[in-house]
Amino acid sequence: MKLFVVTSVGFLLAVEALALKPVYFQQPRAERRTAHIRQVTTIPSRAARVGLDLCPTCIDFTGQAINTLLNIILNAGVVGTCGELCQLLEQKTGSQALGAVCDILCDVVGIEEFIKLIEKADLDPIYFCELLKVCPIFDNGDAKITMLSVTPSRGPQGTTFVVDLEFVSKNGTGTGQIDLEILAVDGLPLGDAFLNKQSPPGTYGLKFNIKAEPDPNCDPTQQECEQWLPGNYVVKVAVCNGECGSAHPHSKIYDQNSTNFTLTG
Known part of the structure; x- marks a missing residue:
């Protein structure tokens, strides 16, 4: 084992x-x-494990950021560059780390494809990172x-x-x-x-x-505990x-x- x-x-x-x-x-x-x-x-x-492993990094990032990214895309109109999109994400979340990882992942495919993949993934972090080709796909597993x-x-x-x-x-x-x-x-x-x-x-x-x-x-005034x-x-x-x-x-x-x-x- x-x-x-x-x-x-x-x-x-x-x-x-x-x-x-x-x-x-x-x-x-x-x-x-x-x-x-x-x-x-x-x-x-x-x-x-050499350097930054982009698959778990991407999934972790997407789980934290995809909702905010979707709101930015819907409300900000045309976003011209990865830098502009990721700077908006950093401002919205207050996290320089999220902005930095956003830049790394967005640069993999470019801003237009990055936005398309965010919308296509439909809040599924693993699928998004597979579409981005930073997580391996293996459909014959068991x-x-x-x-x-x-x-x-x-x-x-x-x-x-x-x-x-x-x-x-x-x-x-x-x-x-x-x-x-x-x-x-x-x-x-x-x-x-x-x-x-x-x-x-x-x-x-x-x-x-x-x-x-x-x-x-757990705050019982905010949620059931x-x-x-x-x-x-x-x-x-x-x-x-x-x-x-x-x-x-x-x-x-x-x-x-x-x-x-x-x-x-």
Whole structure:
């Protein structure tokens, strides 16, 4: 099994050097609370990491910036150069890092094609970065989940539940996601999705920590807050090519499975 440990939620992308905050994929369903989920292992790649890896950098950037870019394109009229578009993005977000990455990616194809691809991607970061040709496309991939468990299976509020996932790929996987969803007792949507870079054939393992306690930073006047009530919680996991649930090309669910844990009173 191929495992290695990371020290923060999700993936530590190369773009951290540019001070971008990690962003997590939100499914085109209801917004999901992610504060309680921590990935403690991730999927390695045999490719050597030299300099800035544009695929995860592009996906991370797009997840943070695509809505703002679409609004700029719709409201600003004609934008003549990559520099003008990316400067507007920097002004709107207050982030020099986003502006810098915007310049890098826009220069790959030029301003006209960059704008066309933003509109065509329809809020799908992986598809956009594949259209931009900075993320590899591999449609003959596969994955079969061979193990999914939660430890401990029962515990009181405050328990950290560890989700163990293992899957096998005979042909390798394309650029995609590992999607984790929790069906909570109170019906609030919980979950997250993590980048799965194109990987060779092999057996892969991941671990996720789920802290079953109310989020102290959740403001009940602004949104419903997960209370982690006693009862049964279903954990659903999917391994996907492209964004899980996307209708765009180069997207499919390789495999999915579910398990559960019980929160005691």
